[in-house]
Structure formats: C-alpha cells, structure tokens
Amino acid sequence: MNLNKLILVLICTLSATLPSAVVFGQTATNDKQLNNASLQEVISYALVNKPGVRQSLIDEEIGERDIKSALSGWFPQINGSANYNNNLKQQVNALTINGETSYITFGTKQTSALTLQADQQFLNAGLIQASKAAKFYRQQYKQNTENTKITTVVEVSKAFYDILTSKEQLSIINENITRLEKQLKDSKAQYDVGLVDKTDYQRAQISLSNSKADKKRNEELMKYKYAYLRELIGYGTEKELSLNFNASSMEREILLDTTQQYVYENRVEYRLLQTQKQLQHLNTSYNKWSYLPTIAGFVNYNWNYMNNNFSDLYNKNFPSSVFGLTLALPIFQGTKRTQEIKKSQLQERRIDLDLLNAKNQINTQYQQAMATYKANLNDWKTAGSNVDISKQVYNTIKLQYDEGIKTYLDLMTSETDLRTAQLNYLNALYSLLSSKLDVQQSLGTITVNQ
Structure with missing residues (x-):
C-alpha cells in the first residue's frame, strides 16, 4: 500500500464515524394580518x-439537544488516530550470551500507526444521572414556556382592554365636543341678540x-398603546393592525367566582420549584452513586x-488488535464526595x-x-350608578x-360632572x-388554551 492510498483509507474510515448533520426545527411564525381582530x-x-x-x-x-448529547454517552464511542515517528536515535540494548555481550539496535528509523478504537460504557454514575434527570429537564423547559405564555396572555389582555377603554373615552370626548359646539353656537346667538352677556360665550x-385638547392627548396616547400592543405580540410595524372593539363584551367579562380557593400546584411557578427540587435530589443521588465503579x-x-x-x-503493515474491559474504582478522594453530598443535601x-x-x-x-377585584367591582357599580344620575342631572339642568x-x-358644571362620571366608569371597568x-393568574387558572 502506498502513502496516497493509505491517506485515502484513513479519511474514509474517519468520515464514516462522524455523525450526520442535524437540522434543527424552527418555530413557525404566523405572518397573517390582524384586521378587525378579536382579543x-x-x-x-x-x-x-x-x-x-x-x-x-x-x-x-x-434543552432537548443537551439531553440527547448527555445520553449519547451510552452509545459506542468510535475514534480514529494516526501517528508518524522518525527515530533520530534508535534505542540500543545490551544482550549477554555465554559471558559475551552484544549490543543490539531495536526497531526501525521510520514508524507509523493507524488506530481505530471503539469504547462502550456499561456502568457510569454520570450517565445514570443523565438518564434519570432527562424527563425532569424536559418538564422544566416546558414549564418555563408555559410560564412565558401565561404572562403573555395576561399582558396582551390588559393592553387590549386598555386600547378599548381609550377608544370608548374618545367616543365620550367626541360626544362632549358635539354638545359643546352646539352650546357655543347657542350662546353666541344669545349673545348676539343681547339675551346673555359675553361670559357664557x-x-x-x-x-x-379643553375638550379638544383632551381629544388630541388621547389620540396621541392611542398611538403609543397600539405600538405597545405590537411589541407584546411581535407584530411588525409595517403591517396594518385593527381591532374588533365591543364595549359590551368587556362588561360581560367582569364576573368572577370569588369563592374559589387557590391550589399551590396550579401555579406554574410553584411546579417549577418542585421540578428543581427533584433535579436537586437526583444530584444528591449522583454524588452517592459516585462510589460506584466505572465499567467500560x-x-x-x-x-x-x-x-x-x-x-x-x-x-507493508503489521496489524494488531486488542479487546478488553476496564474497571475504575474510586477508593479515596480526600472527603470530596462526602462534602459534595452534604452540599447537595443543603441545597435541597x-x-x-x-x-x-x-x-x-x-x-x-x-x-x-x-x-383589589372586590374593591374595583364596588367602584365599577358606583361609577355606573353615578353615570345614570349624572345623565338625569344634566338633562334636567339643560x-x-x-x-x-x-x-x-x-349647565357647564353638570356637563363636566357627566363627562367625569362616564370616564370614571370606563377607568373602573378597565381596572x-x-x-x-x-x-385568575394568582389562582393559576389561566391556561394558554383559554
């Protein structure tokens, strides 16, 4: 076999042992337009x-790749190596026969070796721990995702309701502007004919x-609120966004069973801590398993x-092959294992x-x-009653x-009271x-499918 052929064989051998490329899945995104979208x-x-x-x-x-990487230690590990040596000074040994000593040079000036070796673990504390911990790590990653989604549901819902509330506030302000424009026109007419003085006008x-200034301020704030909602949902600024507003649907969503009792396990944050405890308990067990021998x-x-x-x-080559088993038994490590066990128990x-x-x-x-909910519920009922009374007062004074x-x-005072009552009602409804x-979040009853 010449040198070129030998190198070709080595490359092919090593290539066969390399893992194939893995294509990671990507999260699909939704590029649809949100036109007249509901909550x-x-x-x-x-x-x-x-x-x-x-x-x-x-x-x-x-996390799944980390788990599979850790568990891959159970599979055979195949490695290839090659070396070349030029013995500038060859080893010389003395050989004595019948009292006569001869000096013999061992080996050759040029040596080279190619090695292909497979290793297999049969008993290994680290791999045992990885096998037992895999399901808990998967559980932890899923719980983190669930926690993120629940937070997203709450934040997006509040942002949506905030925009709806602001939209209703703008409607009230527009109605108020319409009334004030009529009142301005009437007072101007009365002033022109001398029925009232200039102060009414x-x-x-x-x-x-002032009402037009309120309208301008709310319109500008609405731009920010839409931008904040876009940020929360990952919606591009280049796409149109319109929402389906239904004030009556807000009022239908206010009721809540106040007799519900919380269950700790319903909270994903609590379940995450339980998962961490299980993983820490496995870590304690691993430190105990470190007394086991390693067999490969x-x-x-x-x-x-x-x-x-x-x-x-x-x-010309001179092949050789070896098969064997190795056993490594930790005997004394200066109390390191004992300290690690104690440390892990303290962490538990x-x-x-x-x-x-x-x-x-x-x-x-x-x-x-x-x-807060019960207080806001009372505020909402009070605000609703105030709106009804303010309307009656305004109509009477008008x-x-x-x-x-x-x-x-x-008339202006009753108008202001009515507008204030209407805005307070909307703020109370949003709160x-x-x-x-x-x-619902504190009870752990919000789910991503809700």
Whole structure:
C-alpha cells in the first residue's frame, strides 16, 4: 500500500464515524394580518409570534439537544488516530550470551500507526444521572414556556382592554365636543341678540378648547398603546393592525367566582420549584452513586508500519488488535464526595424553603388580587350608578337652562360632572378587568388554551 492510498483509507474510515448533520426545527411564525381582530385572535397571534415565546420554544429545543448529547454517552464511542515517528536515535540494548555481550539496535528509523478504537460504557454514575434527570429537564423547559405564555396572555389582555377603554373615552370626548359646539353656537346667538352677556360665550369657548385638547392627548396616547400592543405580540410595524372593539363584551367579562380557593400546584411557578427540587435530589443521588465503579469495554484495531526508509514505510503493515474491559474504582478522594453530598443535601433544604416562601407569596398575591377585584367591582357599580344620575342631572339642568331658569355655569358644571362620571366608569371597568386577570393568574387558572 502506498502513502496516497493509505491517506485515502484513513479519511474514509474517519468520515464514516462522524455523525450526520442535524437540522434543527424552527418555530413557525404566523405572518397573517390582524384586521378587525378579536382579543382571542390577538392572543393566538402573540402565542406564536412574540419573541419571548419563540425564545422559550427554542430553549426547549436547545434543552432537548443537551439531553440527547448527555445520553449519547451510552452509545459506542468510535475514534480514529494516526501517528508518524522518525527515530533520530534508535534505542540500543545490551544482550549477554555465554559471558559475551552484544549490543543490539531495536526497531526501525521510520514508524507509523493507524488506530481505530471503539469504547462502550456499561456502568457510569454520570450517565445514570443523565438518564434519570432527562424527563425532569424536559418538564422544566416546558414549564418555563408555559410560564412565558401565561404572562403573555395576561399582558396582551390588559393592553387590549386598555386600547378599548381609550377608544370608548374618545367616543365620550367626541360626544362632549358635539354638545359643546352646539352650546357655543347657542350662546353666541344669545349673545348676539343681547339675551346673555359675553361670559357664557367665553366659557363655552374654554370648555370646547379643553375638550379638544383632551381629544388630541388621547389620540396621541392611542398611538403609543397600539405600538405597545405590537411589541407584546411581535407584530411588525409595517403591517396594518385593527381591532374588533365591543364595549359590551368587556362588561360581560367582569364576573368572577370569588369563592374559589387557590391550589399551590396550579401555579406554574410553584411546579417549577418542585421540578428543581427533584433535579436537586437526583444530584444528591449522583454524588452517592459516585462510589460506584466505572465499567467500560473497548476494542481496537491497529495498522502498524515500520521501515528504515520513508519511501518504503507503507509498503507493508503489521496489524494488531486488542479487546478488553476496564474497571475504575474510586477508593479515596480526600472527603470530596462526602462534602459534595452534604452540599447537595443543603441545597435541597434551601429549595424546601423556597417552596415555603412561594406558598406565602401565592397566598399574599391571591389575597391582594381578590381584595383589589372586590374593591374595583364596588367602584365599577358606583361609577355606573353615578353615570345614570349624572345623565338625569344634566338633562334636567339643560331643560332648565333652555327655559332660562338655570345659569350657563350650572349647565357647564353638570356637563363636566357627566363627562367625569362616564370616564370614571370606563377607568373602573378597565381596572376591574385587570384585577380579574390578576386573580385568575394568582389562582393559576389561566391556561394558554383559554
């Protein structure tokens, strides 16, 4: 065999042992346009396209590759190697026969070897731990994704309701502007014929200007709120976004069963801590398994070449092969294993305290969310009653003003009270819906399919 053929054989042999390329799956994205989209459609879009959600799904894939990489140690490990040596000074040994000593030079000036070896693990503490921990790591990655999705549902819902509330506020302001424009026109006409003084007309101008300023401010804030919603759901700025607003649907969503009791296991954050504890317990077991011996088998095949002339080195080979088992038994490591076991047990105890702290936090979050919801529910009912009363007061004073009984200042005051009551009602409704989401999150009843 000449040198070129030998190199070709070596390359082919090593190539056969290399793993084939793996194509990682990518999270599919949804590029559809959100036109006249409902809350459910916006949430569904966010759960596919939000960068944070997509990153969690990629983390799941990365975790799966880590698991498979760790478990690959159970498969045969095949390696190839090659070497070449030029013995500048060959070893000389003395050989004595019948009292006469002769000096013999061992080996040849040129040597080379190609080796192909396969190793197989039969008993290994690290691989045992990887096998047992695989399902818990998969569970942890999925729980992280679930947590991200639940947070996304809450954030997107609040942002959607905020835009809807602002939209309704703009409608109220527009209605108020329409009324004020009519009042300005009427007061101007009355002033022109000398029925009223100039102050009524001027007050109407001030009220109208203030309402138009409120409208401009809300319109500008609406741009930001749409931009924030785009950010939350991963919606490109180059695409059109329109939402399906239904104020009555908001009111239908306010009711909540306040008798529900929280269950710690319903909270994904609590389940994540439980998974961490299971993994830490496995780590403790691993440190105990480190007392076990490591048993592995191997087999190799060697192509050995020897010659004094480099040009003739690869003309003839002297093959050899070995099969065997190895056993490594840790006997004493200076108390390292004992310290690692104690450390891991302490970490387990620390996670127990994390679980206890999580229970206290869940209880506090639930009590706070439920108290806020009940308070907001009362505020919403009060605001609704105030709107009805304010409408009645305004209508009465408007009739009295038209008949000349009430002053324009009284009409303006009732107008302001009505607008304030309407806006307070919308703010109370938004706060109520937000606090309901907080209660559901504290109970752990929000799911990505909800």
